[in-house]
Amino acid sequence: MGAADSMNKAIDYVNANSKRFVDELFDLLRIPSISAQPAHAPDVRKAAEWVASRCKAAGLSAEIVETKGHPAVFAQGEQVAGRPTLLVYGHYDVQPEGDLKLWNTGPFEPVIDDGKIVCRGAADDKGQAFCAILAAEAWLKTAGSLPINLKFCLEGEEEVGSVNLEALVRAHKDRLACDYIVIHDTAQFDEGAPAVTTATKGLVYKEVIIRGPKKDLHSGSFGGTVANPANVLAQVIASLHDDKCRVTIPGFYDAVVEMSAEEVSMMESLPFTDAGLLSDLGSPRTYGEAGYSTLYRRWARPTLDVNGIYGGYMKEGSSTIIPSLAGAKISMRLVANQKASDVGRQFDEAIRSQVPDTVTCEILDHACCDAYLADVTSPGMQAARKAVGIGFGKEPVLIREGGSLPILPLLKNVLGADSLMLGYCLPSANIHSPNEFFHVRDFEAGIRSSTALIGLMAAD
Amino acid sequence: MGAADSMNKAIDYVNANSKRFVDELFDLLRIPSISAQPAHAPDVRKAAEWVASRCKAAGLSAEIVETKGHPAVFAQGEQVAGRPTLLVYGHYDVQPEGDLKLWNTGPFEPVIDDGKIVCRGAADDKGQAFCAILAAEAWLKTAGSLPINLKFCLEGEEEVGSVNLEALVRAHKDRLACDYIVIHDTAQFDEGAPAVTTATKGLVYKEVIIRGPKKDLHSGSFGGTVANPANVLAQVIASLHDDKCRVTIPGFYDAVVEMSAEEVSMMESLPFTDAGLLSDLGSPRTYGEAGYSTLYRRWARPTLDVNGIYGGYMKEGSSTIIPSLAGAKISMRLVANQKASDVGRQFDEAIRSQVPDTVTCEILDHACCDAYLADVTSPGMQAARKAVGIGFGKEPVLIREGGSLPILPLLKNVLGADSLMLGYCLPSANIHSPNEFFHVRDFEAGIRSSTALIGLMAAD
Numbered sequence: 001m002g003a004a005d006s007m008n009k010a011i012d013y014v015n016a017n018s019k020r021f022v023d024e025l026f027d028l029l030r031i032p033s034i035s036a037q038p039a040h041a042p043d044v045r046k047a048a049e050w051v052a053s054r055c056k057a058a059g060l061s062a063e064i065v066e067t068k069g070h071p072a073v074f075a076q077g078e079q080v081a082g083r084p085t086l087l088v089y090g091h092y093d094v095q096p097e098g099d100l101k102l103w104n105t106g107p108f109e110p111v112i113d114d115g116k117i118v119c120r121g122a123a124d125d126k127g128q129a130f131c132a133i134l135a136a137e138a139w140l141k142t143a144g145s146l147p148i149n150l151k152f153c154l155e156g157e158e159e160v161g162s163v164n165l166e167a168l169v170r171a172h173k174d175r176l177a178c179d180y181i182v183i184h185d186t187a188q189f190d191e192g193a194p195a196v197t198t199a200t201k202g203l204v205y206k207e208v209i210i211r212g213p214k215k216d217l218h219s220g221s222f223g224g225t226v227a228n229p230a231n232v233l234a235q236v237i238a239s240l241h242d243d244k245c246r247v248t249i250p251g252f253y254d255a256v257v258e259m260s261a262e263e264v265s266m267m268e269s270l271p272f273t274d275a276g277l278l279s280d281l282g283s284p285r286t287y288g289e290a291g292y293s294t295l296y297r298r299w300a301r302p303t304l305d306v307n308g309i310y311g312g313y314m315k316e317g318s319s320t321i322i323p324s325l326a327g328a329k330i331s332m333r334l335v336a337n338q339k340a341s342d343v344g345r346q347f348d349e350a351i352r353s354q355v356p357d358t359v360t361c362e363i364l365d366h367a368c369c370d371a372y373l374a375d376v377t378s379p380g381m382q383a384a385r386k387a388v389g390i391g392f393g394k395e396p397v398l399i400r401e402g403g404s405l406p407i408l409p410l411l412k413n414v415l416g417a418d419s420l421m422l423g424y425c426l427p428s429a430n431i432h433s434p435n436e437f438f439h440v441r442d443f444e445a446g447i448r449s450s451t452a453l454i455g456l457m458a459a460d
Numbered sequence: 461m462g463a464a465d466s467m468n469k470a471i472d473y474v475n476a477n478s479k480r481f482v483d484e485l486f487d488l489l490r491i492p493s494i495s496a497q498p499a500h501a502p503d504v505r506k507a508a509e510w511v512a513s514r515c516k517a518a519g520l521s522a523e524i525v526e527t528k529g530h531p532a533v534f535a536q537g538e539q540v541a542g543r544p545t546l547l548v549y550g551h552y553d554v555q556p557e558g559d560l561k562l563w564n565t566g567p568f569e570p571v572i573d574d575g576k577i578v579c580r581g582a583a584d585d586k587g588q589a590f591c592a593i594l595a596a597e598a599w600l601k602t603a604g605s606l607p608i609n610l611k612f613c614l615e616g617e618e619e620v621g622s623v624n625l626e627a628l629v630r631a632h633k634d635r636l637a638c639d640y641i642v643i644h645d646t647a648q649f650d651e652g653a654p655a656v657t658t659a660t661k662g663l664v665y666k667e668v669i670i671r672g673p674k675k676d677l678h679s680g681s682f683g684g685t686v687a688n689p690a691n692v693l694a695q696v697i698a699s700l701h702d703d704k705c706r707v708t709i710p711g712f713y714d715a716v717v718e719m720s721a722e723e724v725s726m727m728e729s730l731p732f733t734d735a736g737l738l739s740d741l742g743s744p745r746t747y748g749e750a751g752y753s754t755l756y757r758r759w760a761r762p763t764l765d766v767n768g769i770y771g772g773y774m775k776e777g778s779s780t781i782i783p784s785l786a787g788a789k790i791s792m793r794l795v796a797n798q799k800a801s802d803v804g805r806q807f808d809e810a811i812r813s814q815v816p817d818t819v820t821c822e823i824l825d826h827a828c829c830d831a832y833l834a835d836v837t838s839p840g841m842q843a844a845r846k847a848v849g850i851g852f853g854k855e856p857v858l859i860r861e862g863g864s865l866p867i868l869p870l871l872k873n874v875l876g877a878d879s880l881m882l883g884y885c886l887p888s889a890n891i892h893s894p895n896e897f898f899h900v901r902d903f904e905a906g907i908r909s910s911t912a913l914i915g916l917m918a919a920d
Contacts, residue, residue: 234769237698303683307679311768313789401680
């Protein structure tokens, strides 16, 4: 039997069993594996056990691997030397449910509503990661074996910052060795526009705290005598952009790589308009660095945003004080080839050069991770594009993600492998929000895509 | 008997009865007349009744006068046509106690600690207003009558913004008619530096709210696409000062009156140093409009301060959002002859001219009151200076107050009378803070000062 035939049989198996797959996903979704809440630690473990057990049922070997926090699940098919190796990274932990009043149904009571599986974790990441396990089953139950070396590393701490992942991967570096990592933590571009993601942004997240008087002062009695930390903070923040909306931090743009002409051309062909974006977001106008389109800025230009600002009297009404301190949480999204550690240092220097000696300044570090940019010409990326085309019945577009996935530079660094980002859910899937969903049709297309990827990697 | 003899006898009476006066003040202080808290409404009324009753005991006529809120107390001596008329304004309501843990003793359990009467309301304003009632008693119990027409208007809503005072004063305009208003809501300049206050600052208090996207956005997915309200707010705030620390609002300084050479000279002779201020406040350096000394700026230059700023994620740690909105509470302290209503309009225009069309802007009005500047050459002011000199045994300094007293322009407007600001407590009296205090020696000096003022006004 030829390779194409085997792949088609595996895909037929997926189509024939999709109802059962949805029921099984419901079982996993019912486990409230909220990694952030200690009370749910037993549920996180229960989900790990469910996943390990389901991997075994698919025909893989699987085991729970302990970390200092929640456990991970390692699984794999039979390994044969000389075959390409894919490592599927995913996570079975979920975000807290948030405001229960905003959910139409119970956050851990999966339902199908208008063709959508609605539940916390439906898309992020239980539903999407499950696609890859089911793809392995499809091959194992039809061809009897996998045509590639397939490995899984499924963790239970992604929603709390993957705090033990680096130690885990380093400790099992040889066992997890691979040619490519497959990750399902991104999304399609839009309804009817399946996608392969080629880049994620880096992140440097700081907090700048300006301190003046040792306690809040009466703004009448002391106005005009000492500097007001909130006014100083505003001046410091304002100094970070120029009138072209460019970040003024010296050296900030030095390492930035522009998008290729091919990528720009593909981007420009996408069904995206500023008017559509504004209608979704509610802002009166788009805004950003001069000389770039909105989508270009979102995908491939570094940005600087205040994520939070505080100081003085913040409740209803008024209080006439000069605040003792004011602070701002400020983050920068980076692109290849900016180094997060360099940008962090440049930021600190720029802030300190702006802060006058009438106040003192403290800078806290909250996050620091590099951007990730895939080689779109690699064999793995070519296979990924074809696989999604087969799974969704439509050629995918290449897109970039404005968010950050610290695990990509981490895995690249430790395992030396590139990542393939296959996102099967919609960008509007309410990830981290109430009424998270994953279309049944996209779940099925995702399983087919993962099934096709296994076949296409073997063919390379 | 001559006028000076009568005054001396009245002052002797004060000195002879001061122990009893402290005990009586304790009775008033024990009533928790917190006007801001509805549960304490009966206590506010109880304090009004105590005050009315104590005025009668002093020999005055007195009555409770209802308002839409807490009642006021009107009291007066016998009125004789042709004599100068003083109206004492004060209040018997108090601020909430605040954080109980920060009080060394119960907030409504007065004690004498190291020569200080410690209790909520000891200085603001029960203790200081009581001085004027006791001065009336001293005259009535020694001379048998008052040498001037003396009136009292004591309210129970000062700490909640004197919300019904204007209606009250307008309704009783004829009954409250006077030559001067006496008010004890200020302080001495420092220990050993008794003072007469000649000016208070005006206040315009606004809140600027910048709105962008209709909900908080993921700063990765949407960074670089729409304006961030917190960044815009920072730019708008920063635009309000130039590099000389001057307010940039067009027209802001147009009506400002400089201090007279005599006042500046007196100011420069005061025991004030920047180093001393910084040691108290804890700021690393003084700051303010170029070309003026710190004390000049505090007394007689208008200022603009952010009193509170908020937006986005304000708790511990980090959250990668573009906030839907950001706001700042911004107030301006004004000096004579700035018109608060003009400045408010100028501020709104300046803000709107700075806000880009990538966001929307709302401006809320929280407070608007004019500055007050007394005529230091008036007969009342001359008498006040002499009276404090007699009461404290030391020539008072003329000072200005950086805070605002909206009742001064209000009373000037309705009654047409100037105010004499005699503050008997120390500026460090912890007004509105835990462990509020009033030195026994200053309480006694205050009663003597008020007693002398009655005599000196008669002599004019």
